[in-house]
Amino acid sequence: MKKVLIAVDYDPSARKVAKMGYELATAMNSKVILLHVVANDIQYTPLDYSPITGFGGYMDINPLKQESLDWARKTSEQFLENLKDHLSDEKISVLVEEGDIPSVILKCADENNVSMIVMGTHSRRWFEEILMGSVSEKVLHNTSKPVFIIPMKTKE
Numbered sequence: 001m002k003k004v005l006i007a008v009d010y011d012p013s014a015r016k017v018a019k020m021g022y023e024l025a026t027a028m029n030s031k032v033i034l035l036h037v038v039a040n041d042i043q044y045t046p047l048d049y050s051p052i053t054g055f056g057g058y059m060d061i062n063p064l065k066q067e068s069l070d071w072a073r074k075t076s077e078q079f080l081e082n083l084k085d086h087l088s089d090e091k092i093s094v095l096v097e098e099g100d101i102p103s104v105i106l107k108c109a110d111e112n113n114v115s116m117i118v119m120g121t122h123s124r125r126w127f128e129e130i131l132m133g134s135v136s137e138k139v140l141h142n143t144s145k146p147v148f149i150i151p152m153k154t155k156e
Contacts, residue, residue, distance in 0.1 A: 004024065004114060004116045006022065006032060007105045007118070009120075011152065018083045020118070022087050031091065033092070033093045033095060033108075035097065036097075037096075037099065038073055069098075095112075105139050116146045117147045119136050120151070121134065121135075121151055
């Protein structure tokens with residue numbers, strides 16, 4: 001295992017996913033790449049928590065505007081840099097990409113020749129699962145690389 005890709009979103013569990021993925025990678029002496037995929041502006045509008053772990057004051061986001069997409073990209077880069085600082089390892093690479101989340105994760109894994117993909121999975125409502133499907137499930141079924149999935153249960 002030479003490289004591990006850790007895909008994180010803005011859920012409050014992202015730190016835990018990054019930490020567990022990082023610990024797994026360092027146990028195997030692997031390089032680490034942190035990835036966040038900017039999917040669309042709706043993902044960055046406030047729901048039941050601040051969209052960015054550890055950041056506040058973003059309650060007035062205007063969805064579906066280019067400024068929002070630019071803001072999301074810049075904020076994602078800062079978020080990943082904060083995770084990198086939290087893990088205290090300057091050798092960690094960070095990537096922010098745009099597009100369909102599962103497709104981009106798979107593309108980044110192939111382009112960076114990673115040995116393993118690490119990601120969290122959420123216990124969302126069944127209706128959301130039916131409409132959107134599971135990102136982790138789509139990644140798992142469309143790669144030959146090992147995928148380490150960290151379950152993140154949320155309290156209803």
